[in-house]
Amino acid sequence: MPYRAVVSAELAKLFGVLSHPIRIRILEELKKEDLTVGTLKDMLGITHSAVSQQLAVLRSNHLVVEMRQGRNVFYHLRRPELATWIMDGVSFISPDASEVEKMISAIQSAKSAWGDEKKAPPRRKKRGA
Amino acid sequence: MPYRAVVSAELAKLFGVLSHPIRIRILEELKKEDLTVGTLKDMLGITHSAVSQQLAVLRSNHLVVEMRQGRNVFYHLRRPELATWIMDGVSFISPDASEVEKMISAIQSAKSAWGDEKKAPPRRKKRGA
DNA sequence: TGTACATTTATAGATATGCTAAAGTTTGCA
DNA sequence: TGCAAACTTTAGCATATCTATAAATGTACA
Structure with a gap:
């Protein structure tokens, strides 16, 4: 059983999800508090569509959870430790x-x-x- | 100054380098000892060319160092803690x-x-x- | 020298990713 | 109902990445 290949592939997928500046910024911002698409759009200075598309990637990989509240959709970081771990990568x-x-x-x-x-x-x- | 953008972009680049199963396996194997392309090729079961190409990516991003020794080229993991940090990502x-x-x-x-x-x-x- | 060995580089077609713009959904409210 | 706000999704195109094959480079040694 190629467990090494299995784990490496899963890790590679995770890293792939994290290999985009906007997605990293979103995760770091969500560490502090849940945010809506509109708020993120203003923080990041890009279109709501672009924000939404990046959130879709994070969502489909279970890194964030969406929570609808009226017309707004708040996004929540599932594992706040993820943001901490990401920042640890800065030393590399x-x-x-x-x-x-x-x-x-x-x-x-x-x-x-x-x-x-x-x-x-x-x-x-x-x-x- | 958009320091957030700068740091996110650099991190994203790092994650991009790590977003390939072979590159992850190489880094993990190099954690234990320096290895040649030929040895890695056997461990990973792929062509020497493929190994070399992935090593080139790691090399150009300063994650590994090459050390020629006669006909062989040994590769060395610059920061062994990198492998540890990568494995910590498994929890996500x-x-x-x-x-x-x-x-x-x-x-x-x-x-x-x-x-x-x-x-x-x-x-x-x-x-x- | 010449040749075998170890590794790197070049190339090309297939796949994947990201962005913009436009269309589609869901919800709140008059 | 109907319309606007807040999002999501789709489509098309440009760019980047992957994989495999072929050619090139560098080194040891007879």
């Missing part, structure tokens, strides 16, 4: 030498924004943020 | 319902083979993914 990235300076400060900003911020128990939320 | 995979049983045992086999081997005596396993 290797930016171009020319951009090292920028990257280092960007990483620190991202870490403090996504890594340390506290997270409240998800419930109905308002727009804004 | 979501296999098809029909394959859950198989996956659970495959995961445990993989964990003991890649996770514990050459380090400490087999520990008690928990968590079922």
Whole structure:
């Protein structure tokens, strides 16, 4: 039984889902609180269609859950530890030498924004943020 | 400055590199010891060309280092913690319902083979993914 | 040298992914 | 009912990735 092949394939699929900047940003933002498509669209500065399509990918891979609330659809991160684990991956990235300076400060900003911020128990939320 | 975008993009790139079963298997095997293309080819059961192409991806992303030794080229995992971190991702995979049983045992086999081997005596396993 | 061995690079067709724009759904409310 | 808001889905196209095959490079050694 090629268990190694099985596990590697599943991991590869997971990594494939995570191999898009927008999807990563969505997961990191959802770590803090449940958000609607409209809110995410504003945060990310892309069309609602694009947001929705990326959410569909995350949804079909069971990383997020949708919760309808009236006309809005809130998205919820199933396993908040996922966002933490993703950020741990930052120590393995290797930016171009020319951009090292920028990257280092960007990483620190991202870490403090996504890594340390506290997270409240998800419930109905308002727009804004 | 869109530091979030910068970091997300770099992470996405890393995940993209990891989003292939062969590349994951290579990294896990290299965790234990440096290996040549020929050895990897036998372990993975694919052509030497395919191995080399995947190694080129890992190499150009600085995850492995090549070390020529006569006619052979040994590959070395730059950051062994990377393999550990990758395996931690196993807790976020979501296999098809029909394959859950198989996956659970495959995961445990993989964990003991890649996770514990050459380090400490087999520990008690928990968590079922 | 020449040749066998180990590995890398080049190429091409098939597949997959992502974006834009447009159409389709569901819900709330007058 | 009918209409608008908030989303999702579909379609088409451009781009990226994968796999396999073929050719090229580099090294050891007779």
